Amino acid sequence: MSFTPNLDKNVIWKRIRYDPEILSLMGLTGKTDLEIAKAIIKRSQYDDIVSSQKRICIYFRPSRDAGYDMWSENVFQVDVHVPATQDYIADQIQERIKKLLHKYPVNNRLLQFDGQLGELATTTGFVCIGSRFSYYSTN
């Protein structure tokens, strides 16, 4: 139950990356690993998204005080950037992500859906919707 952000992020990324429904919504079915890796990334970056691309960003937020020295509450965020003309797809992707990750065990820790953030900053012509998940680890 120790602090392992690299392992945890990889598990979360794989859970999303290999889901057929996510790939279909992102328009990535049948695409190469490289194209998928550019669309589902493990950091927050959106200034290089172009035209009809969609992107999922998975990254950690500042931890929360869990009330005990031994524990921290880790928080990560999943942002979905889509062209503004397809804003409904962002909601569908977030819905699927919640189903994939809520109560999902990641390295013996249970993820909890922490709520959605609504519309977030993104590049011109795009819409971004984010949601957060949390889990506990020892310090």
Added chain:
Amino acid sequence: MGLKFNAKACQLALRAEMLATMEKLLTEMYMNMIADLKTPQSKMDVVRQMAKYKAGVITGQVISGAYAIMDSYGTGSLMDKSNPFLDEYKATSSWSVPMYNPIRLQKNTTAILGRPKGRYRPITGGSRTSRGRMEGLNLEEAASLVTKSGKIRASTSVKPALPSKAIQTSFDWIAKTRINKEVMRTVQNFNFARFFEFTPDGR
């Protein structure tokens, strides 16, 4: 045999717990805000004040300076016009040493334009003087930067910035999601039972 409840001690203890909860929420708001602000300058422009209790109210603040506000709400033609401080800022164009460029107000645009000749007050503080050579020119468009003498000053072009929404997102997250959860948790975890006392003589 009697049962006594020490309401005053309970109130003091619960107040201390709520103060700790407020501190925790302020820390979370602050950390999330500076995580989302884009530049080191704007991150350093956010100040967090300790939560305190005064006259029956627990208060706390996270104060954002001009750089943080510009980062969060954007600048120029890309700024978020729902900025609640925007009208107040625009009203400064009528000051004797204006902050908001009066030409932007006249042309009804938020694009960054060259200032008229004279003194002005930048939003970041201090005082400057403009020679007016770029007066009214759209500084966001390099091609239009031709001075009165016909020279192109492309190096003076200024890029507008998209809003990072750091302040808005952080505040909304705490106010609409986290406060209720944390306050409920504080109350549920609070041990009210320790303020009850059994008294053998019924007093």
